[in-house]
Amino acid sequence: MSSSDKLSTIMKENIEAIKAAVYEAEDFKIRDLTFLNTPCQLIYIDSLVDKNLIERNIIEPLLNSQAETIPETVINSAEYSRTSDLESTVKSLLQGSCALVAEDDPTALLIPVGADNERAIQEPQNEHTITGAHDGFTENMNKNIFLLRKRVKDPSFQIKSYTLGSKTNTKASIVYIEELVEHDPLNVLFQRMDSIDVGEIQSTGELEELIEDNRYSLFPQLLTTERPDRASAYLLEGKSVIIVDGNPNVLISPIDFFSFYQSPDDYNSRWLIGSFFRLIRIFSFLVALCLPAIYIAVVSFHSEVLPLWILYAIRIQIAYVPLPPLFEAMAMQLVLELLKEAAIRLPSPIAQTIGIVGGLVIGTAIVEAGFVSNTMIVxxxxxxxxxxxxxxxxxxxxARIMAFPIMLAANTFGFLGIVLALTVVLIHLCRLESFGKPYLQPVAPLHLRGLKDSIIKTKKKNHSLKQT
Structure with missing residues (x-):
């Protein structure tokens, strides 16, 4: 089958061509009908359609029609289309439509009748908030667009649709607000979406890898979220939302480093509280990146920076540990990753048990055995x-992965190694871009006015109140 194949005026030939295109699948169904004394056949993929919709909205109106008219005016469907292209007909069937073909007619009438087996809207499990909304995206793209439109009632709300993957024919949409969007990054996004030529795309993660600026960077260049309130807030900031059908995660572009440490709770709290917790999160990134390396550097090279009583306590603990601090830290980091992966993959009751066993039993046993010091566990x-x-x-x-090379640098050069490693990370962040926008903005390049809602949350002002 090629894109140039057309339907003929002989209905039997059309049916045979479509049947061959779907490899005579067992769930390929044909229903014989007669509409105004004209033989016609209704074809569909049984596993993809709602047969009650077909019976109620298509078959009954066609059989009960008495007036001389065309099928489009009889069927009860808000959407339909006609095509003479064989490939388009097959793609529509595989997306949950049915096709009505008639004798002496070189076209097929396509009517969407897809089965709605999607789960209900519920709160995302991975992005809990205390005071925010409790609805989340689902696997249905139309529901996801509805959740955005419900929050952003702007007439310039725009949707650009794509079909990705020659095998999967996955639907994807780019949502943006025409009057607010930054057009340069949006045009870059359009170009990258248009250039995609792969056999399959089934998830937002696969799409992210195809369109991001630097796929080898450990820093994500698109923000993934399941929260409609978060996605709509970014729409109002002039960003774009990428929705992939069949996935509850959407992608936000362009994005900067500080956006990954912002939470919807920041905007549902008073500005001082929101700013405090945002600074805590940014500080936590530095802790996750540097704390093991700092411990290694202090113990191996720079013990003079510690007060004598703390140094004495640490020296007593590590005196009988056979492993160097570097191997201690790396081994415990790897154990942590193993425990985390095990907890994610196992059912919830077993995962809780694994967490307790890993955190208490293994941790206590490994310290008592003398393989790791108490300070390293902390x-x-x-x-x-x-x-x-x-x-x-x-x-x-x-951040946890980047901690490994920083630990190696600290074990080799001490504090100097940490500074050199962090300098390399900073240079990489300064050079990194997200769809043509600097990743570290508004810090590099420095934009003082842009700092007001990046590192701290700004105080919201009511301009209608008179200042006293």
């Missing part, structure tokens, strides 16, 4: 907690 625990503070899991994971 350092790794604080590092793990700091990495989990990030509202977006991808950023916390990236």
């Amino acid at each position: 350092v790794i625990a604080l590092t793990a907690i700091a990495s989990f503070v990030a509202p977006v899991n991808e950023m916390g994971t990236g």
Whole structure:
């Protein structure tokens, strides 16, 4: 089948061509009908359609029609289209439509009758808030667009649709507000979406990898969220939302580093409280990145920076530990990752047990056996907690991975190694872009006015009140 194949005026040939295009699948169904003394056939994929809709909105109106008219005026459907293209007909069938073909007619009438088996709207499990909204995106793209439109009732609300993957034919949409959007990054996004030529795309993660600026960076260049309130807030800031059908996660572009440490709770709290917790999250990134390396550097090179009583306590603990601090830290970081992965993959009751066993039993046993010091357990625990503070899991994971080369640098050069490693990270952040926009804005390049809602949350003013 090629894009140039057309339907013929002979109905039997059309049916055979469509049947061959779907490899005579067992759920390919044909219903014989007669409309105004004209033989016609209704075809559909049984597993993809709602048969009650077909019976009520298509078959009954066609059989009961007496007036001389065309099928489009008889069927009860808000959407329909006609096509003479064989490939378009097959794609519509695979997306949950049915096709009505008639004798002496070289076109097919396509009517959407897809089954609605999607789950109900509920709160996302991975992005809890205390005072925010409690609805979340689902796997249905139309529901997701509805959740955005319900919040952003702007007449310039725009949707640009794509079909991605020659095998999967996955629907995707870019949502933006025409009057607010930054057009340069949006045009870059359009170009990258138009250039996608792959066999399959089934998730937002696969799409993200195809369109991001630097796929080798540990820093995500698109923000992933399941929260409609968060996505709508970014729409009102002039950003774009990318929705992939079949996925509850949407992508926000362009994005900057500080957006990954902002939470909807910041905007549902008073500005001082929101700013405090936002600064805590940014500080947690530095802790997750540097704390094990600082411990290694202090113990191996710079013990003079510690008060004597603290140094004495640490020296007593590590005197009988056979492993160097570097291997202690790396081993415990790897154990932490193993426990986290096990907890994610297992059912919830077992995952809680694994967490208790890993945190208490294994931790206590490994210290009593003399393989790791108590201080190292505390350092790794604080590092793990700091990495989990990030509202977006991808950023916390990236910080934990980047901690490994920084630990190597600290073990080799001490504090100088940490400074050199952080300098490399900072240079990378300054050079990184998200759809043509600097990733570290408004810090690099410095934009003082832009700092007002990046690092701290600004106080909201009511301009209708007179200042006294």
